[in-house]
Amino acid sequence: MSEPVEHSAVSEYQFLVENHLRIIYPEIDHTTFARDLIQIMCPDGKCQTPQTHQNHWDQSNVVMITYGDSLLTEDQQPLETLLQFSEEFLKETINGIHILPFFPYSSDDGFSIIDYQQVNPRLGDWTHINAIAEKFQLMSDLVINHCSSQSEWFQQFRRGESPGKDYFFCAAPEDDLSEVVRPRTNELLCLIETPNGTRYVWCTFSPDQVDLNFANPELLRELVKIIKLYLDHGVDIFRLDAIAFIWKVAGTSCLSLPETHEIVRLFRTLIQFVAPKAMIITETNIPNRENLAYFGNSNEAHAIYNFSLPPLLVNAMLCGSCQHLKTWMMSMPPALHGTTYLNFIASHDGIGLRPAEGLMSEEEIGNMVAMMEQFGGRISMRTLAGGVMRPYEINISLIDAMKGTLAGEDEWQVERFLCAHAIMFALEGIPAVYIHSFLGTLNDQAAVMETGHNRSINRHRWDYHKLALALADETSIHSQVFQGMCHLIKVRRRQPAFHPNATQFTLHLGDSVFAFWRQSMDRQQSIFAINNISNQEQIVPLSEINLIGTDNWTDLISGELYTDLRAELVLKPYQVIWLTNRWSRD
Structure with missing residues (x-):
């Protein structure tokens, strides 16, 4: 009997990529295309076989979520100010920073990207990104479900020019779109006149955010180039924004289709052979069971957002009962080694309500929504079949969400806020803390009035010098919150029992x-x-x-x-x- 042949890492890499491509694109030359993608990812031909079921994290991992311009000074680029703040105030508290999209954009505070390969000059440049990546584990968004209508690709689409003319997903008004699941109320299809006639482009989120066509393998090739660029600039963690929506088939929900999962697996394979400790996190604001599917067989996301935690935890604090929180937690499977949960309570968006479906009754959700409105929050809606409107997201600063209970406001705001975070810090998974939760930032109603967008309520931009004064004032709510949060995290980071997989x-x-x-x-x-x-x-x-x-x-x-x-x-x-x-x- 002959000895088994030992395949090199490159051979295994080629084999796995080809297998992914066969499922996604049955008609193409898989061998050649796989070789092309691997050449993009490791042009020197050097790669290494990743170890399976390896935890690239421990109890010391804590991520801060922030915009690149959440902190401003007159004499610095915002990314420089962010690094200064992180080193001065949070050096012993966090080890990772998730900078929300830091590229040129046209809307949605960065999530409508014009140019994936440049840093927004209002924030800084690649040297500033590199400097942050040298000091902290850097997490970046990969916003690939859609791009800006002002991007060069979409301008090419309008002109009927390559390559952009084939990069966007189009449908026809007569297609069966009745089952499509969306988080917005605007029209799904937008009419665009091109030299080749009228086209109806798919816009899951807004007319300025035009959905890309993943059925075109040439688009995938361009996106792999972008992934490699980010790796070269120090990105350790890729947040796959709105990934559940990327593959569309008329007559279906167009949500989390099999090809979507296979593309996530492909991205993981492409990344881990050249950066074995890099992570993929899927951002899928959907019901809990569907969200869990993005772990795959420990071959998709390294981490998934624990989207059910924010509404359940906020509700528990409002009503003083942990009944739903306990039921949910007992139903959650332990993450296998090599995978984990990303826990959060607040983010740049709001408190999503879809992940509470099936876990809370409509009446309970309605009561929570009503109380959040009393505490100054705004409510974003989505459209169901037949034009029915339903609350989709609560937009509120978390410190204001903790003003009281269902009985109204009381004196326990800061204690309630810190208790909620202590729960998150102790749970299985990696905690992610929004910068405005660290700072106890209140509802920014002026920003909502200025932009007309509900989410602006929780996207305040601080003057750095005023912030420093507020944090130095021990009587301020900002200082009380900041000191309490840092104390809890510093204790957490030293406990082996708080390992994300313990x-x-x-x-x-x-x-x-x-x-x-x-x-x-x-x-x-x-x-x-x-x-x-x-x-x-x-x-x-x-x-x-x-x-x-x-x-x-x-x-x-x-x-x-x-x-x-x-x-x-x-x-x-x-x-x-x-x-x-x-x-x-x-």
């Missing part, structure tokens, strides 16, 4: 106490995360937590030692205790 088990201590157990992968550290999510004092007998009597138990947050395991925990409103048998606070 064991997690839900506890049952009543509706007003949301509690769960984490255990490090070496089984040396246990942490019981116990959270009073109500504005009333709660009492928890230590005997109900089932602590091991031979261990010493300490609250990591306060430093308090618990020696009498027959005693009771008396939890103040929104108090959090991280009870551990292994002291790793400092």
